[in-house]
Amino acid sequence: MLTIVCYTTEMKNSFGKIPISVTSLNTTSQDSFKHILFIHMSWGGAWAFKNYLKFFAGNGYYAHALDLRGHGSSGGSVEGTTMQNYVEDVRVAVEGLGIHNPIVIGHSMGGLVALMYSAQYGSSATVSLDGSPPIEIQETSVEKVYPASYTAADAGMSKNPIKVMMALRDIPFMQLMKMKFALGVESGIARSDRKRGISISKEDLTQPLLFIGAEKGNSLSFGIGIEKVRKQAEYYDAPVYEIKGATHPGLLFGKHWKQTARSILEWLRENSL
Numbered sequence: 102m103l104t105i106v107c108y109t110t111e112m113k114n115s116f117g118k119i120p121i122s123v124t125s126l127n128t129t130s131q132d133s134f135k136h137i138l139f140i141h142m143s144w145g146g147a148w149a150f151k152n153y154l155k156f157f158a159g160n161g162y163y164a165h166a167l168d169l170r171g172h173g174s175s176g177g178s179v180e181g182t183t184m185q186n187y188v189e190d191v192r193v194a195v196e197g198l199g200i201h202n203p204i205v206i207g208h209s210m211g212g213l214v215a216l217m218y219s220a221q222y223g224s225s226a227t228v229s230l231d232g233s234p235p236i237e238i239q240e241t242s243v244e245k246v247y248p249a250s251y252t253a254a255d256a257g258m259s260k261n262p263i264k265v266m267m268a269l270r271d272i273p274f275m276q277l278m279k280m281k282f283a284l285g286v287e288s289g290i291a292r293s294d295r296k297r298g299i300s301i302s303k304e305d306l307t308q309p310l311l312f313i314g315a316e317k318g319n320s321l322s323f324g325i326g327i328e329k330v331r332k333q334a335e336y337y338d339a340p341v342y343e344i345k346g347a348t349h350p351g352l353l354f355g356k357h358w359k360q361t362a363r364s365i366l367e368w369l370r371e372n373s374l
Contacts, residue, residue, distance in 0.1 A: 111154070113174065116197025121190050122147070122174035123198060125165045126158035135225075135374065136203040139166040140191060140211035140218075142350075143292075143323070144253050144284040146173030149208065149353050156362045165203075167194040169214075172285055179288040180249040184217065184299060187291065191218045204374060206365065208353055209233060209325065210291070213299065220305035226374050228311045228365055229333065230352050231318050231325045236298030238332045243296040247289030256287075257322030268320045269348050271355035280350065303337050309372050310339035313361060315347040324349035340368070 112125045124147040137157050139150040147166035157164040169190050170177035191214060195203060205224040207215030212232015219227040236242065248255070259265050262277075269277060314330030327343055334341035342364045347357040 114197065115174070115176075117190075117193035119170050119190075119193075120176040121170065121193045121197070122168040123165050123194050124154065124167075125163070125198070126154045127163050128158050128161050135161070136163040136165065136198070136200045138191065138195065138198075138200075138203045138205050139164070140187075140205065140207035140214050141166070141169065141172070142209035142211050142353075143256075143287040144172075145208075145211070146283065146285070148173065148283055152354060152358050153206075153362055156359070157366070160366055162204075163200075165194070165198060167191065171288070178250075179286055179291070182288040182291055184214065184291050184294040187214045188217045188221060191215075192222055195222070204228070204369065206230065207232060209349065210287075210295070213295065216301050216306065217299065219308060220301050224308050226309040226311070226369065226372065227306070228313065228368075229330075230313050230361070231315050231330060231349050232312070232333065233295050233325065234329050234333055235301040237300065237302070237336055238329060239298050242298040245293060245296055247292050249289050250286040251289055251292070252286055253284050253323075269351060269355070271317075271346055271348050271351040271357055273356070276354050280354065306337060309374065310334075310337050311365065311368050312337075312339055312341045313352065313364060314341060314343050315349055315352050315357075316343055316345045317348045317351075320348045321350075342368075 115122050141149045146168045150166040154164045168175040171179035202225045204226045205215045206228040208230040212229035312334040314327040318324040319326040352361045
């Protein structure tokens with residue numbers, strides 16, 4: 102059963118030398134001390150978790166979503182940015198918010214950032230939504246140089262709106278258009294880091310872990326795919342939930358987003374988080 106409580110008006114703060122913007126919805130629940138920090142995908146921003154902020158704040162959590170450097174309202178540029186730089190952006194956001202060991206939830210590239218952050222700085226729990234895999238799960242390690250910045254189209258997303266609609270059938274048309282215009286650019290170096298492979302040993306992650314995969318995660322060329330999600334869960338000895346009918350971005354704002362959010366909430370409550 103969901104417990105619906107009220108939340109305060111959306112707030113934005115910026116922290117650090119390279120200003121890292123954080124959007125927050127604070128619950129009015131008097132007995133809550135639990136914070137969730139959401140980490141977005143490539144080309145994304147805090148906007149991708151708009152539904153999740155409202156959902157989790159409405160269920161008694163302090164909910165926060167950051168814009169990684171060079172994204173959204175944050176400062177800096179994606180050019181020259183590494184995956185470790187993104188991890189440090191999360192650290193800056195956590196310290197700026199004055200919270201300790203938040204629940205960290207990331208989507209796609211953000212899922213790998215969430216695992217990296219949790220292994221280095223700790224978290225009370227970590228959830229990877231169709232997350233990019235670490236080297237322990239990758240089938241190959243590729244040394245390749247990408248442009249300093251690149252778009253979703255550069256990564257293989259069709260420029261034909263009909264083809265995109267066919268690939269992402271679980272996302273309403275108007276939401277697809279909003280996503281299209283909201284997507285920015287991404288770091289080529291960070292992509293090189295992921296293709297080369299980033300090691301995150303299972304011994305470095307002692308907190309509860311959950312992996313969620315989209316049944317149709319491979320509907321986009323840069324999607325992760327449920328099999329890679331299952332392999333991550335198996336390696337880290339963690340539960341895995343498959344969201345039937347969902348595509349890679351559909352986990353966040355398709356018609357299955359609430360099922361995904363409810364699955365996370367139920368798991369958190371099962372683990373007293």
